[in-house]
Amino acid sequence: MHRTLLLIDDEQSILRALRRTLHHAGYKVVTANSGDEALRLLEQNNHIRVVITDYHMPNMTGGELLANIKQRFSDIVGVMLTGYADIDSVIAALNSGTVYKYLTKPWDEGTLLAEIKGAFQHSQELDKLRRRSGALGIEELLFRREVMARLRQWMESGVETTAVYLDVNMFRSYNDSLGYEVADQLLVSLANTMLQNTPESGELGHMGGDEFVLLIPAAYSATETQNIVDALLQPFEQLQSIAGRELHISFSAGYALSPDDGETPESLIRNAQAALYNDKQSGARQFPRYQPAMNANSRGLMLLRSDLYQALDKDQLSVVYQPKISLRTGLIVGAESLLRWKHDSLGMISPETFIPLAETSGLIEPIGEWVLATASAQRKCWQREGVPPFLLSVNLSGRQLHQAMLADKIKHILDVSGIEPTDLELEITETFLIQDIDNSVKLLNELKALGIKLSIDDFGTGYSSLNYLNRLPIDTLKIDRSFVKELPQSRERLDLVRNVIQLSHDLGMSVVAEGVETQAQLDTLNTLNCDEIQGYFYSPPVSAGQFRALLENQPLIGKEYLQH
Structure with a gap:
């Protein structure tokens, strides 16, 4: 596994301290003073797997940089280094999926090294998922880019939209216990089953890994949305047979409505993810609608x-x-x-x-x-x-x-x-x-x-x-x-x-x-x-x-x- 990471900060003293700590831990460290320099280095060095960036930097914030990196280098893991004053910006980045973890200043060395180790492990998982992306081979299933394009088309046409974000509970454990090949079979089976129960006007998308999104060109009430999700997931009340093994599959979900909960595809999906996270955290499996307070709750958590x-x-x-x-x-x-x-x-x-x-x-x-x-x-x-x-x-x-x-x-x-x-x-x-x-x-x-x-x-x-x-x-x-x-x-x-x-x-x-x-x-x-x-x-x-x-x-x- 490549152990090369990129540090970005405009304060030289912080760069030196971090580089010394990480070098002693056995990592190869590349440094940059700005987001633009970081992007140039990433184009030149294909061994970089983890990026650690400060939030406050000239010309481009850490959040903007990591969003840019996620679009152009999908298997690179972003870690944000920030003070508590920046926490609201970090929450937005975490909800959008551009940040894997955040670390606060001043940092604890043990926590820093543990998080960096986890980031490299996550990079390996992303690399495996990238090689698997598109491998589901289901023609009717949208993929991330198509999801965002479809949302943009509807929203620019003034169509109110319900976005339901779903993921499979404990899916990582299936990867670990069944192996990636069988886990892939499971994803294909889940996707096909959900497609059979997708509303006629709706679209089902695969956002990567075990994450799916259901798009419906209408704004539904909480009860109507609950009924739609229940119908989508009803088949999973029965045990699923995969490669000769019987598994019980459960989902967490949350949803957001446009334009009230998001006026752009990115904000709508981000807020649907926040509602999903709230559902997972509560354990109630109530499939809630996004509420602004969920971000405050995420901050405290x-x-x-x-x-x-x-x-x-x-x-x-x-x-x-x-x-x-x-x-x-x-x-x-x-x-x-x-x-x-x-x-x-x-x-x-x-x-x-x-x-x-x-x-x-x-x-x-x-x-x-x-x-x-x-x-x-x-x-x-x-x-x-x-x-x-x-x-x-x-x-x-x-x-x-x-x-x-x-x-x-x-x-x-x-x-x-x-x-x-x-x-x-x-x-x-x-x-x-x-x-x-x-x-x-x-x-x-x-x-x-x-x-x-x-x-x-x-x-x-x-x-x-x-x-x-x-x-x-x-x-x-x-x-x-x-x-x-x-x-x-x-x-x-x-x-x-x-x-x-x-x-x-x-x-x-x-x-x-x-x-x-x-x-x-x-x-x-x-x-x-x-x-x-x-x-x-x-x-x-x-x-x-x-x-x-x-x-x-x-x-x-x-x-x-x-x-x-």
Whole structure:
């Protein structure tokens, strides 16, 4: 891989400092003092793969330069170096796709080198995608340049337009686990399926990689747009068979309307992308329309993402533990390890905010390993202190599931901490397992061979069925809190929970109900023969010291509520 990069800044002191740092890290560095000089150098040097530019420069801003580069050199990755005062301009560049990452002044050397390494890896991916562009070979499918030309034609003619931007969730994991050839087959299949459901007046375009755009020459209401997107994606509610493997495919989407949300093709697509990003970040899959506030939201999230890179080094992250209580003995039999982030200036940041940031930035892998190592070390410490044994649960993210040599990494962490694999349970979200059932079975069997317990988290929110449960080597099902919340009032939820518990027991699995908050919920779950409960009715997630205190004050459930 070429390790040549181009630095552009009109301040010589910054160029010297950056060049020295990057040269010591093994990179070949070319420098320029202006955008015009940078473009001339790129024409002369075809080994440059990454460009780092300041935002404020004479004659041409960093944003304008990177937009120019993206049009002329599609596999070069742009990184912007900026002060916080320029953040609004950076957001516009990020939303337009011209900037891969941004770095703030003054920069942290470790963060700088990590981001540059990621930029070179992204350049390799772009190079592969460039070689694949046009390879879908579908005559009816527009490509990026045709999309923009069609939009310009409609908009200049005064036609109101709806632009829906879509991408495939977790597509990178399919590339990693299936290989590019099979992933290409998947893209062709997805495109053909969507074309069959594209409105007669609409056009479907492929923007590169796993990104598509649906153009409709009309301005629709939110309900009408939702119905159109639902119809477009309805076939993907069923499993997709690709190269002999069954995959569950899901999309995120957002849309923008012209002229209100964008008066040019570029601004309309940029804002539709911002709405898509908002949909991915929220996890709600509501396919929202662009709102100006989304840019403000993006600004805050980008700043948080930057801070998250340093949170581990600054000891801002911690692990808390929420007890799981047996309905047979009334004793604590397990604890779920949960991550918390206390920001220096913002205080406690909700996991619902920072976990998606960790997922999208790639930080979830090192953070996930840190949580496992920290919780395992604490479990060993309690064991030495004579604390009664219990099962330690740690969540495993979708990104971690696709890590190479995952079982070996987990085994190494357990060896270092000194706890037995049988003392550990890994909780895996149902949807991630079902996305690629064959690969999931293989991976879970590797983990199971180590002696680790396995649990499906948030059961009932995804797409599992008896067929898949029979194939997965699972020990425990966790009933999602959204079902427990409606007990015992909802007859439908009551029947569903009863059936899940019965099914699990028939398959030799135990059942944990999470989100238990009331006495009525406890009574109902006890009557339904649920095995364990977890929730605020007994204890919120607590620190290690507080959890030990809970262990020393058992049982938590009175005898009158125990199963007989």
